Amino acid sequence: MIVVDRLQHRFGILDVLDDVSFEVGRGRFCALVGPSGCGKSTVLRILAGLVTPTGGRADIDGRSVVGRVGQAAYMAQRDLLLPWRRALANATVGAEARGLDRRSARAEALALFERFGLAGFEQSWPHQMSGGMRQRLALLRTFVAGLDVLLLDEPFGALDAITRRDLQCWLDEFLAEHDRTVVLVTHDVDEALLLADEVLVLSPRPGTVTARVTSPYPHPRPSALVTDADFVSRKATILAALAQAGPPAG
């Protein structure tokens, strides 16, 4: 369970976050959408323990994560695969960095290669893989780290629209089978509604939550859901909240 309470952050004279509060129950999926530079990535980086907020609280399972790394599995927009490790060895990077047993992490990763559409590429170098495969491998690394909370920062942002849609559906199916708590940062409203149980809209800098929209459809969800009338009306609510927030502050 994630509790973020009146979170504030400044970089020097720049107010990045102003009074952000939300909760994500165990096994739930929460998406943060907002204009560029609104501080949504900063929220994730605070939850990952990489950034110390200037005010407020951020807890995972009742313990503060401020300045404490290793409580959640973080995935940035770039795949950040190690060029000197083959695919399988890259998949266990998170687990190894946490100090987990390498051999069991390897076995666990190996079992998931098929499920991630990476079978046969276990011994490939990252530079031999396509963008979509690299991103799936980065996701695989995030799962194998053995942490309940996943923090995904625009995981599909760098992919083309078709690969992106494929991966979204696939992630939705995968999460329906595996119980994880997820916070997703995106500026793709369809992606947010399609994957999450709740979507939070952030205002331009300094970021604060201006709207909360639930996405109550059962998982796994068909990709045709994006044309459903109820889905579209929820999407309209989010778009209106984004528009109301005004143009991005830069």
Added chain:
Amino acid sequence: MRATLRAAGPPVLFVVALLALWELWAGRSTSRNPVLPAPSRIWRAFLDTAPLLPGHLRTTLTETALGVLVGVGAGVLVAIVVSGWPFARRVLHPLLIASQTVPIQVLAPLLVLWAGFGLAPKIVVVALVVFFPVAVSTAAGLQGVDVELVELIRSFGGGRAVLLRMVMIPAALPGLFAGLRISLTYAVAGAVIGESIGATSGLGLYIARSQRAFRYDQVFVGVAVVTLLSMVLFSLVSVLSRVLCPWQRRTDRST
């Protein structure tokens, strides 16, 4: 195998052609001790002094190997300090550049004066030659490490030791080898220069003695052995780099 032949063919043919021309040109000389001896004459000088060569070779090889080890060690150490601590970079940078502007030919006699006729001054010369390129290119590798990669490892709870093993060392290795390959050819030359100034054994001494005796054919034997030694060491480092940096193979092939 066929690819190897195709790659090795042109340079081998070129060298053979050069040797043939050389033989034709120098073979006309009637001097008893020509300044430019023909390859056949150099070959005879090689056979004559062959029993002497292994001893000299061993000395030069020992000096080069120890010098390279010291130079790489110092280079890596300085690279770590310089890339981890900007203040150190400002302080050390002019000094590093200055250390490379002193010609080895000037430095070597001083080192012999200070450290005697043994291995020590040659090891210092070799280490000095190797140190700078290794330090510079290793530091470049370390400074080029992706900050986001470091953050990723840190976000999983990885500490300094994990970062070093997973990110820093692999990131620095290609640069280290690049620097080593550049400097290795000069390294053997450094040892030879050191020996020619004052030594009791070594290929440099062999060349210097031959020169003093006006045995230019033997000088060429010495030069050939030094060249071969450099090339063997260069290949050795290339192989080592391929084994230790297998992910680099793609880029190796394209260059």
